[in-house]
Amino acid sequence: MTEPVLVVEGLNVGFPSKAGVVQAVSDVSFELHAGEVLAVVGESGSGKSVSALTLMRLHAKSTRISGRAVFEGRDLLTLSDRDMRSVRGNDIAMIFQDPMTALNPVFSVGSQIIEAIRTHRDVSKQAARARAIELLDLVGVPEPRRRVDQFPHEYSGGMRQRAMIAMAIANEPKVLIADEPTTALDVTVQAQVMEVLRDVQEATGSAMLLITHDLGLVAGTADRVQVMYASRLVETGGVDDIFYGSRNPYTRALLDSIPDLVSDTDRLVPIPGNPPSLLNPPSGCPFRPRCSMATDTCAESVPNLTTVGDGHATRCHHADLLVTEGAS
Amino acid sequence: MFAYVLRRVLATIPLLMLTLYLVHVGVSATTNPLADFYLCLPKCQQGYDRILEVYNLDVSIWLRPFLWFQDAATGDLGFSSSIGIPVSEVLRVRGWNTAMIAVPSFIFGSIIALLLSVYSARRQYSFGDYFFTGLSFIGFAFPSFVMALLLQNIFGVQFENWFGVKPFNTGRKTGENVLELLRDITLPATSLAILGIAADSRFGRAAMLETLNQDYIRTARAKGLNERRVVWRHALRNALIPIVTLWALSLSALLGGAVVTESIFSWPGLGPAFLKALGEPDLALVLGFVIFTGVITVVFNLIADLLYGILDPRIRFD
Amino acid sequence: MTTLDQSSANALEGLADKPKSFGRLAWERFIHHRLAILGLVGLILIALGFIVGPMINSYPFDKPDVLSRLQGPSREHWFGTDEIGRDLFVRTARGGRYSLAIGLLSAITATAIGTLIGSVAGYFGRAVDALIAQLINLFLVVPALIVLSVFALNFGSNWWRLAIVLAGLLWVRIARVARGVVLSIKEQEYVMAARAAGASHLRIITRHILPNVVGAVTVEITLLLGSVIVLESTLSFLGLGVRPPDTSLGRLVADAKGNIDNDPLRVLTPGLVIVLIVLCVNFLGDGLRDALDPRARSERGSGDD
Numbered sequence: 001m002t003e004p005v006l007v008v009e010g011l012n013v014g015f016p017s018k019a020g021v022v023q024a025v026s027d028v029s030f031e032l033h034a035g036e037v038l039a040v041v042g043e044s045g046s047g048k049s050v051s052a053l054t055l056m057r058l059h060a061k062s063t064r065i066s067g068r069a070v071f072e073g074r075d076l077l078t079l080s081d082r083d084m085r086s087v088r089g090n091d092i093a094m095i096f097q098d099p100m101t102a103l104n105p106v107f108s109v110g111s112q113i114i115e116a117i118r119t120h121r122d123v124s125k126q127a128a129r130a131r132a133i134e135l136l137d138l139v140g141v142p143e144p145r146r147r148v149d150q151f152p153h154e155y156s157g158g159m160r161q162r163a164m165i166a167m168a169i170a171n172e173p174k175v176l177i178a179d180e181p182t183t184a185l186d187v188t189v190q191a192q193v194m195e196v197l198r199d200v201q202e203a204t205g206s207a208m209l210l211i212t213h214d215l216g217l218v219a220g221t222a223d224r225v226q227v228m229y230a231s232r233l234v235e236t237g238g239v240d241d242i243f244y245g246s247r248n249p250y251t252r253a254l255l256d257s258i259p260d261l262v263s264d265t266d267r268l269v270p271i272p273g274n275p276p277s278l279l280n281p282p283s284g285c286p287f288r289p290r291c292s293m294a295t296d297t298c299a300e301s302v303p304n305l306t307t308v309g310d311g312h313a314t315r316c317h318h319a320d321l322l323v324t325e326g327a328s
Numbered sequence: 329m330f331a332y333v334l335r336r337v338l339a340t341i342p343l344l345m346l347t348l349y350l351v352h353v354g355v356s357a358t359t360n361p362l363a364d365f366y367l368c369l370p371k372c373q374q375g376y377d378r379i380l381e382v383y384n385l386d387v388s389i390w391l392r393p394f395l396w397f398q399d400a401a402t403g404d405l406g407f408s409s410s411i412g413i414p415v416s417e418v419l420r421v422r423g424w425n426t427a428m429i430a431v432p433s434f435i436f437g438s439i440i441a442l443l444l445s446v447y448s449a450r451r452q453y454s455f456g457d458y459f460f461t462g463l464s465f466i467g468f469a470f471p472s473f474v475m476a477l478l479l480q481n482i483f484g485v486q487f488e489n490w491f492g493v494k495p496f497n498t499g500r501k502t503g504e505n506v507l508e509l510l511r512d513i514t515l516p517a518t519s520l521a522i523l524g525i526a527a528d529s530r531f532g533r534a535a536m537l538e539t540l541n542q543d544y545i546r547t548a549r550a551k552g553l554n555e556r557r558v559v560w561r562h563a564l565r566n567a568l569i570p571i572v573t574l575w576a577l578s579l580s581a582l583l584g585g586a587v588v589t590e591s592i593f594s595w596p597g598l599g600p601a602f603l604k605a606l607g608e609p610d611l612a613l614v615l616g617f618v619i620f621t622g623v624i625t626v627v628f629n630l631i632a633d634l635l636y637g638i639l640d641p642r643i644r645f646d
Numbered sequence: 647m648t649t650l651d652q653s654s655a656n657a658l659e660g661l662a663d664k665p666k667s668f669g670r671l672a673w674e675r676f677i678h679h680r681l682a683i684l685g686l687v688g689l690i691l692i693a694l695g696f697i698v699g700p701m702i703n704s705y706p707f708d709k710p711d712v713l714s715r716l717q718g719p720s721r722e723h724w725f726g727t728d729e730i731g732r733d734l735f736v737r738t739a740r741g742g743r744y745s746l747a748i749g750l751l752s753a754i755t756a757t758a759i760g761t762l763i764g765s766v767a768g769y770f771g772r773a774v775d776a777l778i779a780q781l782i783n784l785f786l787v788v789p790a791l792i793v794l795s796v797f798a799l800n801f802g803s804n805w806w807r808l809a810i811v812l813a814g815l816l817w818v819r820i821a822r823v824a825r826g827v828v829l830s831i832k833e834q835e836y837v838m839a840a841r842a843a844g845a846s847h848l849r850i851i852t853r854h855i856l857p858n859v860v861g862a863v864t865v866e867i868t869l870l871l872g873s874v875i876v877l878e879s880t881l882s883f884l885g886l887g888v889r890p891p892d893t894s895l896g897r898l899v900a901d902a903k904g905n906i907d908n909d910p911l912r913v914l915t916p917g918l919v920i921v922l923i924v925l926c927v928n929f930l931g932d933g934l935r936d937a938l939d940p941r942a943r944s945e946r947g948s949g950d951d
Contacts, residue, residue, distance in 0.1 A: 085552045086552060088552035089547070089551035089552035090552055096546070098543060104562055105544070105641070106569075106641060151641045164547075238500045274550070314513075339906075343780070346780075350784070351788075355796055358796055358797055358799070358801065359796070438704075442854075466921070466925065468928065469872070469925040471920060471924075473880055473883045474894075474918070474920060476918070480906075481681060481913075482908060484907075529723050544891035577786075578786070580787065580789040581789065583792065584789045587792065587795075588791070588884065602792070606795060618792060618796060621788070622788060625787050625788060627789055
């Protein structure tokens with residue numbers, strides 16, 4: 001078992017507001033190993049993006065954070081601004097959701113990649129430019145020599161995201177965080193970009209944290225999966241464990257709600273209700289109001305994350321009821 | 329890029345022509361240089377005829393602009409009856425004086441406003457932010473004449489009463505040497521500058537804030553850039569786009585403010601000349617001045633357009 | 647899986663409160679905007695001061711009383727007296743009434759013209775819009791004061807004529823806003839849906855477009871009011887605005903200017919009253935803008951999910 005590259009313990013993130021504290025992330029702990037792809041899955045508001053942004057320390061000043069995130073022997077959450085800056089874009093890089101707005105429209109794509117390089121490496125402009133062209137080629141941007149001087153609005157959506165990926169891997173980071181990298185793209189382009197991402201990750205050997213709400217994406221790419229709901233981690237395990245042997249009612253419901261083109265159903269099966277308010281969460285298990293298996297125990301206390309298999313843990317009072325066949 | 333410049337220039341020319349035409353008609357319609365003559369006819373028939381001829385008043389008002397342009401093309405803008413020299417001379421001499429207070433006011437005002445905008449946006453909700461925002465709110469509420477009178481009084485008589493000396497001149501232009509000149513222009517220029525800063529910094533702060541909230545700023549930080557670079561290179565470059573267009577508009581406002589400020593400080597610029605011409609009425613000078621102003625504003629708008637194209641690559645390729 | 651009923655019952659527990667209508671949300675935001683309320687209250691107080699004050703004070707504005715000339719503020723003469731003994735408060739209040747009246751009339755006229763023309767331009771598009779847009783650009787480009795100087799002198803002989811002249815130039819600011827709103831809404835899907843369902847032009851305009859225009863235009867009106875008051879007072883100060891027997895705050899400043907060295911207060915008081923009025927109007931405008939067009943004042947670097 002390889003040493004973990006990133007160890008997160010007890011991460012809590014809260015946003016103070018006029019009405020109280022919005023607890024976006026509660027007690028999240030996980031490990032990320034070199035070379036693996038860990039997918040973080042959940043609905044909007046589950047806290048998956050907030051966790052990532054907090055790890056990169058890209059949060060607002062007023063955010064309340066507790067917990068630890070140990071990377072290369074240092075706790076990211078307590079690093080000075082200066083030290084954190086040398087980590088960002090260098091040891092840990094992030095790819096954002098909407099490539100249309102994530103690139104600065106007034107600078108050429110090449111200059112933005114060059115900037116990423118020269119911030120952390122002492123190289124000449126020419127050397128950086130050559131590297132930028134090399135990177136664009138690596139991610140599959142056609143005619144990189146010409147494209148390197150073009151502006152973001154001259155790229156297509158898929159190409160822009162490829163450029164973002166190029167920018168992120170420029171300094172060969174040990175951890176790559178991809179926050180919904182394909183959500184803003186056309187379906188046909190999504191697969192291509194995911195392929196680039198996977199290739200790049202394998203080539204550089206970096207660990208990847210893939211944040212998404214799209215389970216289909218996860219099935220083809222991830223090694224391990226963790227599911228988040230209402231600020232908490234509700235299940236974590238290998239991709240097969242999660243897809244074929246989930247022990248959590250929320251995960252099951254998510255899997256059930258994916259439309260199946262093959263089988264003979266004529267109705268979609270949504271999860272009834274809405275995610276809870278993060279300002280005033282319901283007592284006990286956060287999924288209780290929408291869970292078909294809920295009992296009184298569920299209202300009393302938040303279940304703990306309990307191990308149910310090798311590397312497989314779930315947060316449910318009634319996990320034992322979910323053994324045997326997987327997704328129905 | 330060149331194509332863009334060409335297109336903008338070509339698009340501006342009709343606008344310019346239309347503006348000048350409408351201005352000419354408008355001014356001609358409202359200003360009647362024959363007004364004084366009606367009472368003294370038939371004795372002053374000669375004078376009456378002369379005015380009629382000089383201003384082409386026998387020609388239809390809709391055609392007079394063309395005659396005016398014809399003359400203007402050769403540099404003949406007419407003769408100013410209120411001042412007694414050719415209009416082009418008035419514009420040149422007085423215009424130079426106006427520029428002496430308007431240009432420094434614009435440059436200093438814009439730079440200070442920009443710095444304040446960046447500062448306020450970076451330190452949003454801080455004491456400094458509230459302080460400057462409050463000041464600019466108040467400054468924005470001042471009509472130019474109130475600001476000018478206030479400054480004139482405080483730094484003039486009041487200052488003299490308290491300290492026994494007047495550091496800046498509050499009336500007439502003495503300006504023999506550079507130091508005197510500086511003393512002359514300080515108050516009027518400052519008066520104009522304060523108003524400009526108040527208006528610009530409100531806008532600039534909003535523009536900076538909006539820019540700082542964009543996704544690409546987050547990306548820049550995620551790359552590990554230090555905050556200074558993020559603000560001054562990534563953010564400002566984008567915020568400048570709307571700010572530059574504001575500069576063109578504020579230049580227009582500056583001309584209006586200058587008219588008032590000059591008359592209060594008895595500064596011999598275009599303002600007092602224009603006001604006097606309105607009273608007579610000195611049609612030649614009124615026409616010359618208003619058309620001149622129109623040309624300047626259209627030209628500045630064109631410059632702003634071009635700067636926009638330089639700053640925003642997305643526009644260039646339209 | 648259990649039936650939908652069971653799950654639905656469970657689901658209702660976690661639901662948020664019933665969503666509020668746009669109008670209600672806007673009202674709530676407005677009420678909480680302290681500066682806006684301050685501005686509104688300020689304006690009301692000032693207006694009341696102008697109207698009611700002289701009734702209490704009861705000095706006529708034009709009655710000279712040479713025995714009491716050049717006095718400072720006192721209980722008798724709240725703002726003091728001028729060089730021939732006239733009560734300054736009453737004069738200021740009178741000037742203020744005229745200033746406010748001109749401002750309101752001008753704003754209303756400009757709004758009526760501007761909303762109509764701007765909406766027509768935006769709605770019917772193409773040639774009509776291109777023409778009107780050019781016209782709007784033209785009017786916006788010229789320096790207002792200079793153009794107004796020419797026209798005000800000749801057409802603005804009394805207070806309401808002056809208001810019309812001002813509106814004649816400033817309607818373009820309203821028109822630009824109205825046009826912008828209409829153009830952007832026209833392309834929205836719900837309008838296309840309405841047309842697909844067979845709604846007539848009139849129905850679309852009244853039900854979908856006007857409500858949105860109202861919001862943006864209201865904000866612009868407050869800004870316009872501020873501009874009008876500043877422009878009118880400047881014109882009157884220069885002698886190009888109101889003429890006796892009408893007066894305004896700007897005119898009062900001009901009257902007092904001659905003696906500024908000895909009696910600066912008389913000059914500055916109407917001037918500062920102008921500043922106060924414009925300040926209140928601006929606060930109000932800011933509050934309205936925040937209420938009707940709330941862009942969340944998000945902090946830097948905050949995540950979304």
